[in-house]
Amino acid sequence: MAELVLCTGLDPDEPDSVTPVVIVTEGGAADEDAVxxxxxxxxxxxxxxYFVRTDGWAERRLDGELLTVDIVAYPAVLKGLEAAADRFPERSAADPEAVRLLRVSAQVSPGTYARATDITAVLTALAGTPAEQVVAQTRSGENWPLILAPQPE
Incomplete structure (x- = not known):
């Protein structure tokens, strides 16, 4: 099951920066597999x-302490991934042509989230791998994150 965490120190150039990180399971459900x-x-x-914003992006919103991240992409991208767009009926809030591949939410500190960068990182893990281990592997360079830009304006 996908997980959402806020991490500091993923960017070595800005060690105090906070990055929202979505962790998806390799070989998981259709939504995680597509992501x-x-x-x-x-x-x-x-x-x-880096994932090009013309193909897809991450939409984020904070309601109180609940952070929700939607990962969206255009149907043309799904064809290349051999994923049928009809398996993803929900649409992007920013562009109804784009489909929502995954929605994940977590309780976060609004103060910590206020320091978050604009980007959202996606990390892939084997089933059962703790989030802390996945993040540590990324910090050490073993695991490359997929970087998603914010939604288009």
């Missing part, structure tokens, strides 16, 4: 993969 495969469309950067 895991988005990395196929990412382009390599400094120890990470």
């Amino acid at each position: 895991t495969r988005l990395g196929l469309y990412g382009y390599e950067g400094d120890g990470c993969l």
Whole structure:
């Protein structure tokens, strides 16, 4: 099951920055599997993969202490992932042409979230791997995050 956490120190250039991180299970449910495969469309950067905003993005909202992240992509991307768009009936809040692949929520400190960067990171893990271990593997360079930009304006 997908998990959402706020992490500090993922960006070595800004060790005090806070990054919302979505952790998905490799070979998991259809929604997690689609998000895991988005990395196929990412382009390599400094120890990470960047997902182009013209293909998809992360939509975030904070209601009190509940942070919700939706990961969305355009149907054309799903064709390349061999995922049928009809399996994802929910639409993006920013663009109804884009489909919501995954929604994940978590209780967070609003003060900590106020320091969050604009990007959302996606990490892929084997089933049963604790979030702390997945984040530690990313910090050490063993696991490359997929970086999603915020929704288009």
